[in-house]
Amino acid sequence: MQHRHSSIRIVDNLAEITRHHDRQVLEKSLLKTLNELFPAQSLRLFRVRRHDLVHDISLLAFCVNDVISSSDQHPKLNFETADELTAALTKAIDKEDIVSYRQSGNDGWNVIYPAFDSHGEIFASLVHHCHELPSVNDQRLVHGILRVYANYLALIDKSQRDKLTGLYNRETLDEQITKILVNQSSELNKLMASPNDSRRRRYAIKHWLGVVDIDKFKVINDTYGHLYGDEVIILVARLMTSGVIRDDDLIYRFGGEEFVVLLKAANEVDAMQAFERIRKVVANHSFPQLGQVTVSVGFVEVSAQLSPTDVIGQADEALYAAKNEGRNQVQNYHHLVAAGKVMEPKKMVSSNVELF
Structure with a gap:
């Protein structure tokens, strides 16, 4: 040729x-x-x-x-x-x-x-x-x-990387969530057009967003200084990227001591297990001078929310619940809503606005 x-x-x-x-x-x-x-x-x-x-x-x-x-x-x-x-x-x-x-x-x-x-x-x-x-x-x-x-x-x-941790930065997060919501909207339209395609619904890829926060980080900073606090953030980032989740799942530095994890899982049980692995790998690690450092996690399925802000907000509510329940744990937003511990916001009814 x-x-x-x-x-x-x-x-x-x-x-x-x-x-x-x-x-x-x-x-x-x-x-x-x-x-x-x-x-x-x-x-x-x-x-x-x-x-x-x-x-x-x-x-x-x-x-x-x-x-x-x-x-x-x-x-x-x-x-x-x-x-x-x-x-x-x-x-x-x-x-x-x-x-x-x-x-x-x-x-x-x-x-x-x-x-x-x-x-x-x-x-x-x-x-x-x-x-x-x-x-x-x-x-x-x-x-x-x-x-x-x-x-x-x-x-x-x-x-697209955070300079301290090497993780993806916050600026790229909204774009990724929006892409997932748009793709899901397209898939939903296909499913509605073929309501008998139960197999496709059963094996559809589901996305989950978790907000991960280092517990009592202010105490660490106040006691050991900000440089050591940065070292703790770097160590937690490395632990989360050490193979506890799949290679194509995404981890972001959200700001300060907060991280966001976007992962794929077939159902809530699998998603909970993935976020539990993150929690355990941090809790089981021995940090210099500190010994144990823990994280709290709140997560939600990325599905039918109106915007990235809504997705992150729901995961944040689950995170607050994890903090209030004693820290070092994972909370699922949908379970909290079902248990009446979190009030799900009322959805706006609009007939003329086409989002995606």
Whole structure:
């Protein structure tokens, strides 16, 4: 596959990629650009995570027949990952280099490009399925575009991080909650259109937001000073990111000694267990000079609220209940409402306002 690409066209495509700040939109823009420069039967972008010696590979975005989408938009769409593709992906990751092979049945070529983060670790892999094997120069160009994508992604990630803890900052939280509410509204409309699809309702992804607050933090600050208080915040942040929740769940520094956790769980029981793991890992850790430090947690399902402020407010009410009940515990907003300990605000009845 021999293509001559003008410098202007390449620059225009790179400018289009770096125009976006949302990661999902950025991934789709990357595939759109590559598909315009190198028309393909399909393009697939996989996320790569290393767990010890095992590679965890999951689909992020794909382009088939010029249709580009993300895996979140089609969570049930699974490409058939044949053994030869799995082996080739693993080979490209292990070799840290481009790998190409002809598919079984002479159905064109697969070219696999690893993408490296700022630490030199492979964080993604692109699979380019095409009729003819790209030239060496074309492969170098694709690899170069992936480097631009990786570098820009690192800049976005840095701008969204809290400087003290390295967690996501508060500015990115509202956007993420809004995205969940909008997606849920879209899913709800689909379910209402197909009321008999009980299986889809049963396996729908549920999102939960928890506010995590360090107990008696003012006493720590007053007794040991603000520098030590910052060390406690950093330690709690590290404990929460030490594997007690899934890699794709999100943790934010909300301000001061407060954190927000956004996670996925099938039901309230699973969500409670996830937040309990966070509480226990902090309570069981021995902090220098202090010994035990505890956290209180209030959580709520992100579902049908009007705004991110409402979601956080409900989780906050559950947090206050946890504090009032003696701290070092997890409280569920919906259980508190059912028990009459929290009054659920009356919903405004409006017939003409379409929120999403």
